[in-house]
Amino acid sequence: MMQLGQALNSKGFSVTVAQGVFHHQVSFSEDFPEFHFVTIPKNLPESDFKNLGPVGFFLKLNRECQVGFKECFGQLLLQHINEISCVIYDEVMYFVGAAAKEFNVPNIIFSTTSAITFVCRYVFHKLYENNEPKGQEDELVLDFYPLRYKDFPVSRWASLESITELYRKMVDKRTASSVIINTASCLESSSLSRLQQERLEIPVYPVDPLHMMASAPTSLLKEDNSCITWLSKKKVNSVIYISLGSLALMEIIEVIEIASGLAACRKPFLWVVRPGSIRGSEWIECLPKKLLKMVSGRGYIVKWALQKEVLAHQAVGGFWSHCGRNSTLESLGEGVPMICRPFSSDQKVNARYLDCVWRAGIQVEGELGREVVERAVRKLLVGEEAEEMRKRAIILKEKLRASVTNEGSSHNSLEEFVNFLRTLPYMQARPMHVLEVHMLRVQFQIWAFWTFYTMKKCPNILFS
Known part of the structure; x- marks a missing residue:
């Protein structure tokens, strides 16, 4: 997410990062001096994550943290009236989209997984009816070669019922204006086409590999050189x-x-x-x-x-x-x-x-x-x-x-996304020289977020 922020910052947009309240926080301000940082006033206790597991915790977080986010976002809007162009949020934190809608601010989903994983979530509830897969574990899933039933994105830390609920809400595009996918056309051209043609009616932008586009640090743990x-x-x-x-x-x-x-x-x-x-x-x-x-x-x-x-x-x-x-x-x-x-x-x-x-x-x-x-x-x-x-x-x-060089597929996709941002209502409402992008991010993905809690070192992160 921070790499995406850097990529957009290099295109002339400003970035505000809002992070949650934790007992042990890692400071990003030194690594990203060009970003502005604010804090979301409320969060769930760390014990909830241990007791509920990642999936259960995220479901509860989406139910209970919208109020705290709206308070933080509302203050930003008061301070920067007519300057916040859009909200970009992680697909897992779908409550951000609902909050942005209340403020009439365009919102964009960022999927940090692959395109085929995004597609898998769309059909998950059909393949796992009544919490049971339709086929045997080693059986190939029709129209999803080479994936087998056991390859589908199931978490070992949650019941199929709760995973299905989370996935159903994650793939609901709601009021989103577009979707950014953490992949490249050279890796998943067919899955991207399938996602665009069969599942979504909004633009899809594959912008990976972001680590080649931005120099943002990639680890929050101390590295041994x-x-x-x-x-x-x-x-x-x-x-x-x-x-x-x-x-x-x-x-x-x-x-x-x-x-x-x-x-x-x-x-x-x-x-x-x-x-x-x-x-x-x-x-x-x-x-x-x-x-x-x-x-x-x-x-x-x-x-x-x-x-x-x-x-x-x-x-x-x-x-x-x-x-x-x-x-x-x-x-x-x-x-x-x-x-x-x-x-x-x-x-x-x-x-x-x-x-x-x-x-x-x-x-x-x-x-x-x-x-x-x-x-x-x-x-x-x-x-x-x-x-x-x-x-x-x-x-x-x-x-x-090649995809991140001039005229490469990911480079062009990022340029198309930047041009798309300029068509959004808030961006049309004021002179182009004061355009700013403020990105919202509530938390890293489930596996990363679990790690941060386990290590007791990481804040949850929100771009706004």
């Missing part, structure tokens, strides 16, 4: 990078199996083990000393890494990932093939596309044993199949980079 020095001592394409994101929790036995498989494959590896990500353990003290010694001799373990820099390093030949949207796009943006081990929600959609559509990844399913780990790493780094995957990943990298 010593891993770059370690990588510089390794051969080209020889290292497997492992990071399962800022959300996933693993059992101790699973971590031991991963460590054993990494030790057995005899390939150098950079492994991110986030503090608190192993149940019942602060960090890696749960690993047997003998195994830890074997692992440390071949690999390098950090608490968090500079992911964009790591993926861009010539020593990295593959990425073992949970397939979150950001990780997927950052990896493809550097031409790095992936081992896909999704946990929940749209990660499963991304993993399936990496394996079966873009063919730049290997999806690992079922029980994770050391032999599975060893085979997957070898398959990704060594041999003819590994070389073919790397070639396909590099082709996607070139396409993504």
Whole structure:
């Protein structure tokens, strides 16, 4: 969201960021001195998130936080009368659209997932009637090849009933003027066409990869840059990078199996083990000393890494990932093939596309044993199949980079969106030289928001 703000700011628009009240806040003002920041006066307690889980929490947040947002937004309107052009909000925070409608301010949805995930949400309630899938888990879903029923964006932290309720409200375009999608035409041209023609009657703007368009920081956790020095001592394409994101929790036995498989494959590896990500353990003290010694001799373990820099390093030949949207796009943006081990929600959609559509990844399913780990790493780094995957990943990298250059598809889409903003009623009502865009963002996506709460370090964020 902050990257989108920077991209629009570079086009001459101003950005106001409103963030919620939390006990532990991360200050963005130093990283984004060109933005204006305000605070939403009311929020839900952190205990609600723990007790309800992400989906339940978001449903409650949408029910109860509209009043606090309207108070904040109303004050902004009083201070900047006739200057606020539009509201851009995350699809999960659909109450923002209703509030903007009351103030008669145009609103725009920002979907930070893929186009195919957006489409999946439209049909979710039809495929999961009475909280049961119509087909078997491994069965292909008609008209959604290569997705199977088990690949649909279902959360492991909520009931199908609550997920269906959330998705139904998320895909309701309500009074939105347009939708911004975190994808690129070169990755999802058919899904984008399908979304525009079959599901939405408003403009759709694919503007990814935003991390190539803006220089905004991509992590709120402290990054260990010593891993770059370690990588510089390794051969080209020889290292497997492992990071399962800022959300996933693993059992101790699973971590031991991963460590054993990494030790057995005899390939150098950079492994991110986030503090608190192993149940019942602060960090890696749960690993047997003998195994830890074997692992440390071949690999390098950090608490968090500079992911964009790591993926861009010539020593990295593959990425073992949970397939979150950001990780997927950052990896493809550097031409790095992936081992896909999704946990929940749209990660499963991304993993399936990496394996079966873009063919730049290997999806690992079922029980994770050391032999599975060893085979997957070898398959990704060594041999003819590994070389073919790397070639396909590099082709996607070139396409993504071309998309953000002048006359590229994402560049043009952003220009079209900027021109669209200038047609909105508020923007027509005053001279062009005082146009301003104020973007609203209540919270990051469910998986990111969960992480912020877990780490107890992040504010929820709202652009206005």
